[in-house]
Amino acid sequence: MQGLGLSGVRKTYGRTEVVRGVDLEVARGEFIVILGPSGCGKSTLLRMIAGLEDASAGTILIDGAEVTHLPPRRREIAMVFQNYALYPHLTVAGNIAYPLRVAGTPKAEQQARVAEAARVVGLGDYMERKPAELSGGQRQRVAMARAIVRRPKVFLFDEPLSNLDAKLRVQMRAEIRDLHRRIGVTSVFVTHDQVEAMTLADRIVVMNTGLIEQVGTPADIYHRPASRYVASFVGATPMSFLSGVVHDDGGAVVVPGGGVIPLPRPLGAARAGKPIVAGLRAEGVAITATGAAPHLTGSYRFSEELGNHAIHHVAIAGTEVLAQGHSGRPPAEGAVGLTVEADGVHLFEVETGKRVG
Numbered sequence: 023m024q025g026l027g028l029s030g031v032r033k034t035y036g037r038t039e040v041v042r043g044v045d046l047e048v049a050r051g052e053f054i055v056i057l058g059p060s061g062c063g064k065s066t067l068l069r070m071i072a073g074l075e076d077a078s079a080g081t082i083l084i085d086g087a088e089v090t091h092l093p094p095r096r097r098e099i100a101m102v103f104q105n106y107a108l109y110p111h112l113t114v115a116g117n118i119a120y121p122l123r124v125a126g127t128p129k130a131e132q133q134a135r136v137a138e139a140a141r142v143v144g145l146g147d148y149m150e151r152k153p154a155e156l157s158g159g160q161r162q163r164v165a166m167a168r169a170i171v172r173r174p175k176v177f178l179f180d181e182p183l184s185n186l187d188a189k190l191r192v193q194m195r196a197e198i199r200d201l202h203r204r205i206g207v208t209s210v211f212v213t214h215d216q217v218e219a220m221t222l223a224d225r226i227v228v229m230n231t232g233l234i235e236q237v238g239t240p241a242d243i244y245h246r247p248a249s250r251y252v253a254s255f256v257g258a259t260p261m262s263f264l265s266g267v268v269h270d271d272g273g274a275v276v277v278p279g280g281g282v283i284p285l286p287r288p289l290g291a292a293r294a295g296k297p298i299v300a301g302l303r304a305e306g307v308a309i310t311a312t313g314a315a316p317h318l319t320g321s322y323r324f325s326e327e328l329g330n331h332a333i334h335h336v337a338i339a340g341t342e343v344l345a346q347g348h349s350g351r352p353p354a355e356g357a358v359g360l361t362v363e364a365d366g367v368h369l370f371e372v373e374t375g376k377r378v379g
Contacts (some may be wrong), residue, residue: 306366316359
């Protein structure tokens, strides 16, 4: 069943349209991550779902009921903010209980629900502490417990991990994912961090200038990006892009001054000789073995040592191409050859950036 539905949702400030017509169906219990850079409209969209911003047009449904013009308190949502939004004068227990007190929930029920929410997020030993006595991760848990205690129909997360250090972000990602598995509430998580998106989401919504560019599972988004924009945004190592023309037989892309990129299957005859952009992920590119014929040739620049592997940077036809290799074994300075796995090549239109094939 539908947990959240958006139809033609727009947001305009004066003459500036920040969200330009978003349609999205989220299943009940699904974990959706909205991914995009600053200014793409993702946080504005989240605030419209929450009722903190009025939608300029369109319809918002929660559990099948229209909430487009309802105030936040009547939408049965709970929001976890980037800055935790805790009351410094209240204890952990007081912060968790606050929405229940405001709603007039009987005290006995408050205590039971607060204890259960604290147990779920592992805060049972910290109930009498104030926020100033907690670590960043513990404060975030308090914010999540305060959301859980409301028993909402939809959880909304507004970049909740941005203020945490790298190690704690990894830990909190795991905790949020585990929490979702246990309570199963429809969740919408906004971030600019593609690692968060890939590790948390059932499906990722990639936004670009107020529009949805692609919706899909993390595997879909990574292996079949709908556009050059999506391909460039997703992946721990950036995708490399080389401009060229389709070979006469349609089975390769010719890179002027660089070489030839093999394709997994031939393009149609109509594509022969036409310009195209080839996208290469580092794991599909390697330094050519001694004595073998390379697909591409360029100049070695430097290597990034990442522990279990290295990323080699090679300049080809004025563009930097990344190749994955063994740690501690950089190629020799100067000219270097690259071998490309045909199955890992992505093709995009030059003008629109849309995926080919």
